[in-house]
Each structure stands twice: as structure tokens, then as C-alpha cells.
Amino acid sequence: MLRSLVGSEMCIRDRCQGKPIVNSISLKVGEALFKEHATILRKHGAAVVVMAFDENGQAATEAEKVRICKRSYDILVNEVHFPPEDIVFDPNVLTIGTGMEEHAAYGIDFITATKQIKEQCPYVKISGGISNLSFGFRGVTYVRESIHSVFLHHAITESGMDMGIVNAKELLLCEDLEPSMKKLCEDVVFNKHPDATDSMLNRTQEEKAKIEARKAGGQVAAAPTALSWRTKPCQERLTHSLVSGISEFIDQDVEEARTQFSRPLEVIEGPLMNGMNVVGDLFGSGKMFLPQVIKSARVMKKAVKYLLPFLEEEKRAKMIAEGIDPDTQNLDDDSMFAGKVLMATVKGDVHDIGKNIVAVVLGCNNFKVIDVGVMCTWEKIKEAAIQHKVDVIGLSGLITPSLDEMVYNAKELSKEGMDFPLLIGGATTSKMHTAVKIAPHYSSLQHPVIHVLDASRSVTVVQALLGDEKEEYAEAIQDEYEEMREEYYEGLEERKVTPFSVACSKGYKIDFTLRPPAPTPKQLGITAVTAKLEQVVEYIDWDPFFQTWQLRGKYPNRGYPKIFKDATVGAEAQKLFNDAQTMLTKVLKEGSMTLKGAVGIFPANQTEDGQDVVVWTDGSRTEEAGRFCMLRQQ
Helix, strand or coil, X not given: CCCCHHHHHHHHHHCCCCCCXXXXXXXXXXXXXXXXXXXXXXXXXXXXXXXXXXXXXXXXXXXXXXXHHHHHHHHHHHHCCCXXXXXXXXXXXXXXXXXXXXXXXXXXXXXXXXXXXXXXXXXXXXXXXXXXXXXXXXXXXHHHHHHHHHHHHHXXXXXXXXXXXXXXXXXXXXXXXXXXXXXXXXXXXCCCCCCHHHHHHHHHHHHHHHHHHHHHCCCCCCCCCCCHHHHCCXXXXXXXXXXXXXXXXXXXXHHHHHHCCCCHHHHHHHHHHHHHHHHHHHHHCCCCCHHHHHHHHHHHHXXXXXXXXXXXXXXXXXXXXXXXXXXXXXXXXXXXXXXXXXXXXXXXCCCCHHHHHHHHHHHHCCEEEEECCCCECHHHHHHHHHHHXXXXXXXXXXXXXXXXXXXXXXXXXXXXXXXXXEEEEXXXXXXXXXXXXXXXXXXXXXXXXXECCCHHHHHHHHHHXXXXXXXXXXXXXXXXXXXXXXXXXXXXXXXXXCCHHHHHHCCCCCCCCCCCCCCCCCCCEEEEEEECHHXXXXXXXXXXXXXXXXXXXXXXXXXXXXXXXXXXXXXXXXXXXXXXXXXXXXXXHHCCCCXXXXXXECCEEECXXXXXXXXXXCCCCCCEEEEEECCCCC
């Protein structure tokens, strides 16, 4: 995103060689600033990636993708006069196969929207970040790349998608997929039936088992008898139901657990939370997948729902014992919830998929979630937190500027004297950044700042913050983050940095009396040169050719011509080289290629401060043709 108009303009003007593509701008900043960004880019001849965001957030459905892109196109082409062929739309590749119904159509929506955008917005290009699509199946590359292959095949051949961010090394050809895998991928990408995600999840678990077996050097273990787990103790049965997403027996197992505890709340805080902790550990280690976490959360929700009448009964009995009529109480009373959590995507950021998944998981665990949306200012977050009397605030963000916004929110929380524990999450966040940059501004034993790695961990963290051992938990977090900060700053101290003034004084100095400059060339300026192809064939460097085709030999057969001896890629490299020679011979014979070049020789000298090199138009050195800024990181 364009973070600084001045900085971005200077970068395009002074640093870019050739035609830059700026990533990215969008309508989320409003029309006025959107036009300002686009005008600067047009001025410098840059192409631009335009995200399908507007003032209301991220386009998720087909209709929203088309609407926002068409609106952006009309503004750019008709008002800013931006060349339409320099526009690259990114209509948001979003995650499918999460287990949430509202996410199921994200794949087909992108594909159909791409076709409509290309039809309604002539000359534009379409791009997207493909890895987002299969995030729910992370940890099993074969499954993820198969989904990408099917998605790209249809998006490119049927809808005209032009480019995408992919891992080219692991890209599979659609026609090379196993028929069974191809069908599973098509079912989930096109949302063909309600069980598409579960079917793909089963295949993913099979592939995961094969991977683990190969690591162990053995065979895939035989599956246990279908209901053998029903003979285990109650806690283990509850854990199995939560991990496996089985809701069939949850009511009877929860009832058995309830009879073993004095209060129904103890069932939630004890065996059920223990099971969810196992889910969190398995997901964190890559042994469970996002759709499974959602299924686990729904089993938890059913368990809590079973216990709610008993919780209500206990609450009524307590009120009666205290002389209070429970039937006269506020109908909006939310004391039955385990706690209230405010969720917000910070100002400047419109990504909310991950936040929504966290909200589902928390909601299924009997927490009331107040979601205030995306692009949330500090004022909006503060107002909602006070109004709803929340117990915890959770901030989410995906783009890098969100990190600074989270720091700002932490400072404002401290300035206002608030005491809400603060959770930090999102793709761009990290435990180290939270410990070093955010926590020092607000964190304390009463209101710690905690980085939450993923949705499965959110329940455990919130439960600990609202439990009887909150202070002990917060103290452990504080100690861990303090150690991380010390480690971070010790690392900085180890860097021996030379002061900039000292570095400048050590610059290379030439004594022109001892070493006179070379004579001035006969011709300054630009000179066009031509050559016959036959003259340069012997100078062709074939190493980049093989690298482009991703053929890399290993030492000592890494480069040309030794690559032909490499045991792994040698034969294919030789075949490719022979094909290239055939093509080159044909080009030489037909004379279909000509070589032309340009050489520019100009007077130049460094500036007085020694930081830049000034290039002059001619020998008089009166008119500056350009400047090379040599300053690096300080």
C-alpha cells in the first residue's frame, strides 16, 4: 500500500528502473485520497494493483468484487484518466474449506467475478494471492497445491485471470492430478455439495498420515475400531469428541461429567476446556486443520448449550436465596456468558476473515463477542468497549501498517487509564513484535498484552485472563515477554555501528595529481550500436537460461557446461540445451532477430557530501541530467 505519498513518489522517481508496478491502492481510504494516489502513479507512468476494498471493507462475494472493481475502474479511467491497461485488479482470493458456510463459495465467486470484471472493465489485468485459498489445509502441501492447480486452471482458462502470486516450484498441472484428488478439489473450489469440505478434510488426514509414516520409516497405522474410544473414561471421550468433531455422543458424555462435579460451570472450565486445549496444541503443531478447529468449536457449543439450563437453574436458585425475584431481572442480562470479548480490525485494515473465525470459536465456547468490524479507529474501539462493558479487547490486522496502529491503540489505552487485557492477532503480527513494540506501552498484571497465534488458542487465553489464576498467568506472560525484550535489545547492542560522520570520513579519496583522470572520450552522450547475432553467440551466458527453467545442478556440476554431468538434472538440461541450439540455429539462418543497443557516456562526479553521484548533460557540467543516490541504511 502507498504509506507515504512523498516517499512513494520519490521512490518511483529516483529509484525505479523501467516501469514500476505499485502494490497497492484501494478505495478503502476514500475517493479523494484514492484519486490522489492514482494521479501520482499516472504522473510517473507506473502501473498499479488495485485491491477490491472500499470504505466498507473487503469484497468477499461475487457481486461485491464486481461492484468495487467497476467503481474503481470508472474513477481511474474516466476521472483520473489512468491508462486501463496499467490497472491490475486483485479481487481477493479468500480461504475456502474452513468449515464455515459463508466461506464455502469464495473460490467460485473469485472465478466468476474475474470473468465479469474483465468484461465490464476493458484492458485490465487480474491478479491474486493464491496461497490464501487453501490456508485451511496448511501442513499438507500436496493437498494445497492440488487445490491451487484446479483453481488456477479454471480462473485462467475460463475467466481470463492474468497473473497471481504462487510458489512456482510446487505448482502442479491440473491434468497431472489423480482423478480422485481432482474431483475433491473441484468439489471444494466450486462448492458443489455441502460435504465437499469434509471430504477434502478426510483426504487431507490420509495424506498427513502418509507423511508421518514416511518420517517414521514405517507404514500408516491401521485405524482403530470405529467406536473403541467409547470405552475410555469420560474426560478422554470428551477430548476425543472435541478433537474429532463428533457431536453424536456429546450430550450424554457432558451429562456424565456434570454428575461428577458440584457445579455445571466446573464441567466447562474443567474437562471441556482441557479438550479444547488439546485442540489448540494439535492445531499449533500442524496436526489439525482449520476446518477441524471449526468443527471442534461447534461440538463445544453443543456441549455448552446442554449445560445452559443447569447454569440458569443455579443462577435462579442463588438469586432466590439472596431474596431477589429472578423473573424481574433485565432480559438483556448477559451474565450467563463466560465473558465478553470485543473484536476489531484496526484502522487502515479491512481484513477480517481470521477475526471472524476467532469470533466463531469464542462464541462456541460461551463467550459473547462484540465485533465492531474493520477499519476501526481508537475512538470507535473505546466507545464500544465502555458501552458493552467488555472483559477483553482483541485487535486484529493483516497488513504491516496495522502494527503501528496497534501500538497507537496500546498507548491510548494507557493514556485513558483503562484496564482491559489486550489481545493481538493477525498474519502480520508476532510474539516478538508484541513483546518489544506493543506491550511496554500498556501491559501490566491487571491488563496484560498477549499475542494470540491462531483461533484455536484464543479460548485458552481468554479463559486464563478471566479465571482465578489470572495474575499468575499474566505474570508468566510478563516474564516471558521481558526475556524476549532483553534478548532483542542485547542483539542490538552486539551490532557495532560506526557513526555516520566517521563512515563518511573513511570514504575513498583520490589524489588526481598522482593518478590523473582518464582522457575524455571522443564522443559523449548516447551512442547507438548494432551487431550481428553471429558475433555474440559465443558470449551467451547459459547459466541464467538453466536457472530460468529451474534446472540447478549441485556442486561440482552446478554451472554450464558441467550441469550436463549432474545426476539429477543433467539429462533434462542437455535436452533443453539441444532444443535451444535448434531454435538458435533457426534464428541465425532466417535472420529473424537483430541486435541493437545504446551506450551512454556522461560527465559525472560525487557531491560535496560524498553521498550522491551527479550526472551532467555535457562537459560544461552546468545542467544536471540525473542523480544516483548512494546512501544506504544507517
